[in-house]
Amino acid sequence: MKRRTFATAAAVLLAASLSAAPAFAQQFFRIGTGGTAGTYYPVGGMIANAVSQPGKLIATAQASNGSLANVNAVASGAIEAGFSQSDVATWAYTGTGAFEGKPKVSDLRMIANLYPESIHLVVKKGSGIKSVTDLKGKRVALDEPGSGTLINARMVLAAYGVKESDLKPEYIKPNQAGDKLKDGALDAFFFVGGAPAGAIAELASSGTGIELVPLTGPQADGLRMANPYFAVDTIAANTYKDVPAVQTLAVGAQLVTNAKIDAETVYQVTKALYSDAAQKALAAGHAKGKFITLQNAVQGVGIPFHPGAERFYKEAGVLK
Numbered sequence: 538m539k540r541r542t543f544a545t546a547a548a549v550l551l552a553a554s555l556s557a558a559p560a561f562a563q564q565f566f567r568i569g570t571g572g573t574a575g576t577y578y579p580v581g582g583m584i585a586n587a588v589s590q591p592g593k594l595i596a597t598a599q600a601s602n603g604s605l606a607n608v609n610a611v612a613s614g615a616i617e618a619g620f621s622q623s624d625v626a627t628w629a630y631t632g633t634g635a636f637e638g639k640p641k642v643s644d645l646r647m648i649a650n651l652y653p654e655s656i657h658l659v660v661k662k663g664s665g666i667k668s669v670t671d672l673k674g675k676r677v678a679l680d681e682p683g684s685g686t687l688i689n690a691r692m693v694l695a696a697y698g699v700k701e702s703d704l705k706p707e708y709i710k711p712n713q714a715g716d717k718l719k720d721g722a723l724d725a726f727f728f729v730g731g732a733p734a735g736a737i738a739e740l741a742s743s744g745t746g747i748e749l750v751p752l753t754g755p756q757a758d759g760l761r762m763a764n765p766y767f768a769v770d771t772i773a774a775n776t777y778k779d780v781p782a783v784q785t786l787a788v789g790a791q792l793v794t795n796a797k798i799d800a801e802t803v804y805q806v807t808k809a810l811y812s813d814a815a816q817k818a819l820a821a822g823h824a825k826g827k828f829i830t831l832q833n834a835v836q837g838v839g840i841p842f843h844p845g846a847e848r849f850y851k852e853a854g855v856l857k
Contacts (some may be wrong), residue, residue, distance in 0.1 A: 564802060566596040568792070569607035569619030571684075573600050574712030574736035575728070576825060577620040577790070580651070583822045584792070584829075587815035588806045596806070604685035605635065611795050612642045618798075618806075622654060622685035622729065623789035624766045627839035635688050644796040646843035648807055650836050652828035653787040655770050656689055657728040659737055661718055662746030666725055669697035669750065676705045678714035678726035686711075689788070690727035693752060696760040712736040719745045731790060731825035732772045741777035749783040757786060766839065776824075789837040790825075796843065803845025811853070831855055 568585055571577030581598035589596045599616065601607055607619025608629045621629075628634030632641035660666040666675065672694070679701075680686035687708070694701065707714070707723065714726035715736045728734055741747045749772060761767040770787035774780070794803060809815055811831050819826035835842075835855050842850070850856035 563592060564594045566594055566618065566802065566806060567616040568596060568598050569601040569610050569616045570598050571601060571603045571620060571730070572710045572712065574710065574715070574734070575603075576654070576731035576734050576823075577603065579735070580731065580790075580819075580823055580825055580829075581620060583819055583826065584810060587812075587818055588809040590805070590809065594802065594805065602681050602683035604683075605688075606683040608642060608645065608793065611793055612644065614795065614797070617802075618648060618792055618794040620651075621791050621793050622689070623650070623791050623837050623839060624764065625685045625688065626791055626793050627766060630840040645840055646794050646796050646798075646846075647838050647840050648792040648794050648803060648843055648846045649810065649829075649834040650838055651790045651792060652731050652825040652833070653768065653770055654729050654790045655732045655772050655787045656693065656752055656785050657730070657732070657734065657737060657772070658693075658725060658750040658752065658785075659715075659718065659728065659740070660725045660748050660750060661721075662748050664724060664748065666748075666750060669693060669699060669752070669756070671750075672699055672725055673703045674705070675724035676707065676722070678707045678709050678711075678717070678723055680714075680727060680729075681708055681710055685788070686727055686729040689729050692760060692764070693727070693786075696756045698756075715740040718747075719743060725750070729788065731823075731828075732776045733824055738777055741780060747777060747780060749777070749780055749785070751783050752785045761786060766837065768837075791838070793840070794843050798843065798845075800843070800845040800848070803843045804848050805845075807846045807849040811849075 570581035585596035585598040604621040604625040610616045628636045629642040630645045679690040711728045717723035767786045774782040
């Protein structure tokens with residue numbers, strides 16, 4: 538709320554001063570994130586604060602339904618940039634996966650690969666659910682339509698031979714799922730995002746207690762081999778209260794934009810993101826912030842870079 542208040546106040550002040558400045562001096566740069574209980578939203582807020590240059594560019598983080606919604610909003614011009622899982626961005630650009638049979642989002646461009654997003658399968662402590670196959674007949678939240686989590690959850694279930702019809706599925710956000718799990722109205726939920734995720738951390742420390750179900754074995758290996766954007770990942774011990782280390786899979790969280798966005802604007806946004814001040818603020822502000830580095834920015838990228846971002850990375854020596 539403070540972040541929104543600051544952004545709103547800044548916008549009002551700048552609007553009031555437009556008569557004293559050239560019309561082109563100030564731009565707004567809207568960044569689509571995710572639900573407020575996930576990782577995209579707080580990290581997006583930090584990025585918006587880090588790249589804003591009062592008088593020139595005001596970036597704002599907007600809550601959304603996640604990757605699919607952000608890609609579509611970027612494509613339509615409703616927002617200037619958005620967070621997307623690496624798989625969703627690649628599917629959108631190539632017209633595959635969740636975008637099979639739909640027009641390719643050929644204007645989708647990369648600003649930066651940010652950090653790994655872990656696939657969380659959360660259950661209540663002592664539930665007896667130890668594997669994906671144990672979800673049969675259970676009440677399981679898969680996240681909302683438009684989210685990357687829903688797509689990945691379906692892929693994981695299929696890899697382990699579990700049909701959606703084998704479950705009692707619910708399509709709700711992770712914070713709602715956490716509340717229902719706590720109340721005993723849900724058995725498990727999926728969430729794809731940087732660990733620690735707020736809704737899961739709150740649940741783990743609330744007295745309810747949680748466990749994370751590992752995604753390992755030949756099923757996980759097969760999923761990774763068929764979809765190279767998945768990587769083996771470990772959620773470290775005590776990332777969530779009293780939860781031991783667990784092996785899972787991850788995709789990259791990426792910041793994407795539209796080819797039509799001005800190259801100088803994207804150049805300035807990218808340059809500001811990797812400035813010393815921004816890097817320190819990101820590393821201190823969230824556990825995933827320390828992964829948002831110049832070296833990681835160009836890893837696991839399956840779509841073309843925006844010319845503005847490409848120019849900066851070439852100057853910085855991380856792209857040839």
